[in-house]
Amino acid sequence: MILDPPCPDGLLARIHCWTEGVAKSTEEAQKILASPQTRHSMRLRSTATRRHLAETTHNPHSKKRKARDAMAGSPSKKRTTSADKQTATAKASNRIPATRGGSKGKIIPSTAVDDGDEKALDIQDGPIIEGLQAFSLPPPSENPPSSKASSQNNASSRGPPSSPRKKAGVKYLNQLKPDEAIDMDDLERCTPPVLLRLKSDVIQMSGTPLPDKVGALFKKLDKIPVGFCPPELRLSYDADVDTPKKSRDPLEDDDILPATAAPYPKEQLPRLKVLLDHVVVKSVEARQLDVHERQWGNFVAQLLMELELWYPKELRLFNTESCSIEPDAFRMQLPNAKPAPLQQPSVAGSAGTAAPANPDRTTARMIDWAMTLKLDDKDVRTLNNAAKTMRDYEWSLNQSVSYIKKFPIFLDIEVKRESYLRDPKVQLAIWASGALLKRRHHGWDNQMPMPAIAVYGDKWEYFLFFELNTDLIMMGPYDMGRTGNLKGIWQIAYRLHTLIEWGRKEYRNWFQQTIMPCYRAIATST
Secondary structure (H helix, E strand, O other), X not given: OOOXXXXXXHHHHHHHXXXXXXXXXXXXXXXXXXXXXXXXXXXXXXXXXXXXXXXXXXXXXXXXXXXXHHHOOOOOOOOOOHHHHHHHHHOHHHOEEEOOOOOOEEEEOHHHOOOOOOOOEEEOOOOOOOOOOOOOOOOOOOOOOXXXXXXXXXXXXXXXXXXXXXXXXXOOHHHHOOHHHOXXXXXXXXXXXXXXXXXXXXXXXHOOOOOHHHHHHHHHHHOOOOOOEOHHHHHHHHHHHOOOOXXXXXXXXXXXXXXXXXXXXXXXXHHHHHHHHHHHHHHHHHHHHOOOHHXXXXXXXXXXXXXXXXXXXXXXXXXXXXXXXXXXXXXXXXXXXXXXXXXXXXXXXXXXXXXOOOOOOOOOOOOOEEEEEOOOHHHHHHHHHHHOOOOHHHHOOOOOOOOOOOOOEEEEEEEEOOOOOOOHHHHHHHHHHHHHHHHHHHOOOXXXXXXXXXXXXXXXXXXXXXXXXXXXXXEEEEEEEEOOOHHHHXXXXXXXXXXXXXXXXXXXXXXXXXOHHHHHHHHHHX
């Protein structure tokens, strides 16, 4: 190391010891300086490239780091006392300046290096040691560059230029916003556009009544009786009032369903009552604890599985969290996106495969649960024979080619806890758009509604999806009930059973008359 002007041997030894990470007194430093090894080391350092002391004294400690920041021109200043200023003035010959743009600035007394207590001092008009250059900023430019140009230069210096496709604009939904920020307004600009509307808005927008199949299902779900309890269970509920663990009021006459309106199988009522009472208690507890959405999903699964057990030969309940919309042509796209290639329907011959997936297309969303129809053995054999000459996405009965492809879906369910950021309506809408594009591809009837349920903690809402002109209408939301009280849970059970009966009858009839003939014709030709 070379210092200009020359400094005393004691100071030189102290600087040498400090740079080696050894903090010793002046006497110890003199002994080390006198050793041959130190002299040899100092001679090697003297032949090195000349550098300022600020560049050679790396210091990880907090106090020293503050002093180094002061030498670099940090705006933070440390308050000093008059005694510190006097000490610094008395040792001006040993100062090393670290100023920006002049002699006024912060300096570090060289006497402070041995004990690690160096201080950034504010000294006005302090002298500059001759031979050492002060750190200074370049003079300001008379014509500073514009902020836009500087930001472009900074962006170009941080990494490679963006690809031409990204410069052309946002093409996919996931590039527009983070997943949790996508809302229904974004889906209105997609293809197909999803419009969230109430019944009155849909009628006003179209100028015509609802499609017959949509109106018939909505009437069943909307016009439910005032009462909620089946008459067969009144005595059981009256008996619960007298038990110590029950704290509910006795049922009134208005709480009892008319005998002709109770849709449940009588043999299933005792079991259903036990389940609903259990869900009410657990739902209240879950709401207080703000549990994870999977806990709410357990309550949904219990209710759906109970209804599945009533009709084991006709219904199948699936968890569809891992079932994606495939192929990409059935996924929602922004208007300026290039449609994904879709192979033409296959003809008789060898079995085909699904269209190649495009990794950039991530506009597909999975839902939590799907209630499906279970086909009889005859329909399954027909479907298998047709699949020999069809591609996977063609012979699939829904918008996925996963394990649910042999089961027609008639009810979608998405679950979120009440305080969750993501909106379950978005996932339901994207999933329903896949079903709509699947129907369009095959030329199936799009007037058949696609019911869906959104669960927000203990609150349930239902929607009806159907096509109107070229738009996908999401009619709703409509209250379905709450799992946190007795009346609300029975309202949910009533509407759930109404949807199950609709799927077993109306939807199955539509499926047999509209979809299965296509597969029968292909299976016969093979």
